[in-house]
Amino acid sequence: xxxxxxxxxxxxxxxxxxxxxxxxxxxxxxxxxxxxxxxxxxxxxxxxxxxxxxxxxxxxxxxxxxxxxxxxxxxxxxxxxxxxxxxxxxxxxxxxxxxxxxxxxxxxxxxxxxxxxxxxxxxxxxxxxxxxxxxxxxxxxxxxxxx
Numbered sequence: 001x002x003x004x005x006x007x008x009x010x011x012x013x014x015x016x017x018x019x020x021x022x023x024x025x026x027x028x029x030x031x032x033x034x035x036x037x038x039x040x041x042x043x044x045x046x047x048x049x050x051x052x053x054x055x056x057x058x059x060x061x062x063x064x065x066x067x068x069x070x071x072x073x074x075x076x077x078x079x080x081x082x083x084x085x086x087x088x089x090x091x092x093x094x095x096x097x098x099x100x101x102x103x104x105x106x107x108x109x110x111x112x113x114x115x116x117x118x119x120x121x122x123x124x125x126x127x128x129x130x131x132x133x134x135x136x137x138x139x140x141x142x143x144x145x146x147x
Contacts, residue, residue, distance in 0.1 A: 002126030005111040008137045012144045014077045014098040014106045020144045021079050021096050022072065024049045030143045031136065045072050048084060062118065064088040091115040106144075110137060 010017060024047070027034040036052040047070040054063045066086035072079050077098035083089055094112030101107060114129055115122070 002115060002122055002129055003111065003113045004126065004129040004133050005109070006133050006137055007107060007109045008141050009101075009105065009107050010141045010144055011105050012147075013104055014100045015074075016147065017098055017106045017108055017140075017144045018074065018077060018079065018096075020140060020147070022047070022070075024051075026143075027051075030139050040067070044074075046070060047072065060118070060120075062088070062116075066092055068092055088116055088118060089114065090117050108137075108140070 024037045025039055027037050033053050033055045034051060035054055038050045040048040040050060042048075048067060049070070050065060050067045052063075052065045054061070056062075064087060066089050067084040068081040069084045070079055070081045077100070078095060080095040081093065083092040086092065092112075092114050094110070094114075097109040097111075099107040099109070110133070112129070114125065116125060
């Protein structure tokens with residue numbers, strides 16, 4: 001399974017960064033591939049959201065949607081998700097794990113596993129995810145630091 005992971009550091013607090021991660025309805029403002037997000041349910045510890053995305057992938061223009069279930073643990077500074085439904089994805093699982101530094105800043109660890117049912121080799125799917133991850137992380141960092 002294609003697993004991608006990375007870490008970034010940012011000067012905002014873990015709580016501030018976590019707020020950006022959980023504000024999924026604003027993702028289209030800073031993630032161009034995310035066209036629309038609908039929160040279907042939300043509580044302090046869980047959320048279900050439907051994402052509408054469009055990406056250029058392996059010579060294809062792919063438009064799809066998927067619904068994920070989030071588990072939120074503010075005390076542990078983690079947000080994990082798992083795929084609920086999608087016409088084109090078979091796996092979409094991951095976790096944000098945040099650490100607070102001694103000076104109150106954030107180290108954000110991101111790990112995801114994404115598999116599509118499109119006829120694209122897993123190696124190509126992983127290469128695409130790995131190539132997009134640094135840009136996505138930079139956009140999360142910029143968003144958090146601009147608020």
